[in-house]
Amino acid sequence: MSVRYELNKDLARMLKGGVIMDVSTPEQAEIAQNAGAAAVMALERIPADIRAVGGVSRMSDPKMIKGIQKAVSIPVMAKVRIGHIAEAQILEALEIDYIDESEVLTPADDIYHINKRKFNVPFVCGAKDLGEALRRIQEGASMIRTKGEPGTGDVVQAVRHLRKIWRQIKQLQNLDGDELFDEGKRLGVDFELVEAVAKSGRLPIVNFAAGGVATPADAALMMQLGAEGVFVGSGIFKSGDPAKRAQAIVKAVTNYNDAKILADLSYDLGEAMVGINEDEINLLMAARGE
């Protein structure tokens, strides 16, 4: 593997135990940084608004991304449409710290994901199961997140995806050598990658939880289920008191195993984002890009 890929995986390791927050303006980015965000995701419309507005959702305007890069010292990420090579090239030219090839935006290619090995900037990609995670890694992703169901405030899909990835890793560990070859074929990835996961019992890169996290308890739940950090999209700036909620979620991720601290953090947080149940939504973003 190239040195650049190692450096990109290493940046993800620096983000571990942290919260990555969606922001739409330099002011929000500053609120996020002051609240203890480990990185921010710059996007024009947070997922809840994308759902509300509808239409085609694309990479954000470079002007907006630049403004956020100027406002904070923490890493700045931004999203491109699945398979949109040119949007990714533009973000690389902006020296973005991480590209999220994201199902939250409208997919640009319904067959191929971006060949991420061709880029110097790192990519994070969503996954609903082990096969998706490994296919993205094979394409060159240096960080994985669960897809969850963005913009809903409903954590059930993120839980489902994270549990499924762990369950499939455990199942992989029970296969013998011959069976692993076939499993690699079935998942559509190289034997070496499947073998490495079976041996180590974990993904070879950092894995965060994302999609529907709205409260400190949600964040602690994902950490207890084995996420290495949390993305919070609509959950913060769609809530009553964004700064307070953001700080509480940051602390919940650090002390996810201490119920007494979690109780204090959850106290009087103001209104959470209203949320939509998964069976009330028309558009399943998680289904985009296999």
Next chain:
Amino acid sequence: MKIAVLALQGAFAEHARALELLGAEAYEIRQLKDFTTQKWDGLVIPGGESTVMGKLLDDLGLSEPIADALRDGLPVLGTCAGLILLSKSILRHNQALADTVSQKEYYFPVLDATVQRNAYGRQLGSFQVVEKFRTTKGEVPIPMVFIRGPIIAEVGASVEILARVYDRVVAVRQGAVMATAFHPELTDNLTVHQEFIANIKQHHQVNK
């Protein structure tokens, strides 16, 4: 040997692993009681985001007890974000940023050094080199990984320079304080952690 590893955010697990490979006991510090219930031989402040760790140190009430312990001479190793937290003065990447971002000018001012955050730019500026690192037994080449790394722009007279990369100071020691701008915890090379443990032993002998 019991070493406290600040585990608020970042690559603390990697430090704990390196220390345990060298026979030390590593304990994660996530809240106040984790730090105050034991007597420590050393402290590690890992890489991660310095703004996150600084904020959590304050909010969790850890800043003061750790500052007191450091003032009393608790040996410490800070890497990357850890270096920033230990330094007396922090420069801004650019002046425009200083105007908009309300960031602290220092956290634990125990290292007589001025550091600059993200001195090599954004992630595309991250790099790896093999360079000489000065140990008690002489200079040895070790791999150095810089991830959106800071540099040490100035050091005081009592600070010993342990490594330079491209003419910039990237590792220092001042008595019980050791700090690097790179991430020894991300490689399999244990030289920096060995030196840290040697520094702890020497420090305890001097104090006896």
